[in-house]
Amino acid sequence: MFKKPKPKPRTAKRKQRVVEASKCRFCREKTVAVDFKDIPTLQKLVTAQGKLFSRKRSGNCAMHQRSSSIALKRARFMALMPFVG
Ligand SMILES: [Zn+2]
Numbered sequence: 001m002f003k004k005p006k007p008k009p010r011t012a013k014r015k016q017r018v019v020e021a022s023k024c025r026f027c028r029e030k031t032v033a034v035d036f037k038d039i040p041t042l043q044k045l046v047t048a049q050g051k052l053f054s055r056k057r058s059g060n061c062a063m064h065q066r067s068s069s070i071a072l073k074r075a076r077f078m079a080l081m082p083f084v085g
Pocket residue numbers: 024025026027028060061062063064
C-alpha cells in the first residue's frame with residue numbers, strides 16, 4: 001500500500017537579522033548637511049528624470065532627506081543638476 005510521507009517536523013526557524021548600524025548613508029558618514037556642490041552624491045539620490053528618491057528608496061533618515069531636498073534644489077538653481085531630464 002501507498003504510505004503517506006510523514007510531514008517534516010517544523011523546527012523553529014529563526015530569522016537571522018543583520019544588525020545595521022545605521023540605514024542612512026549620511027548618518028553613517030556623520031555628515032551634518034548634504035552639500036549642494038557634491039554632485040556625485042546627489043546623482044545617487046535622484047531618478048533618471050532628476051526627481052528626488054523617496055526616503056524608502058534612498059534609505060535616508062528624515063533629517064537628511066530634508067537636507068538632500070534642499071541641496072538638490074540649490075544644485076538645480078546653480079545649474080549643477082537638471083530640473084527635468
Ligand atoms: Zn541621516
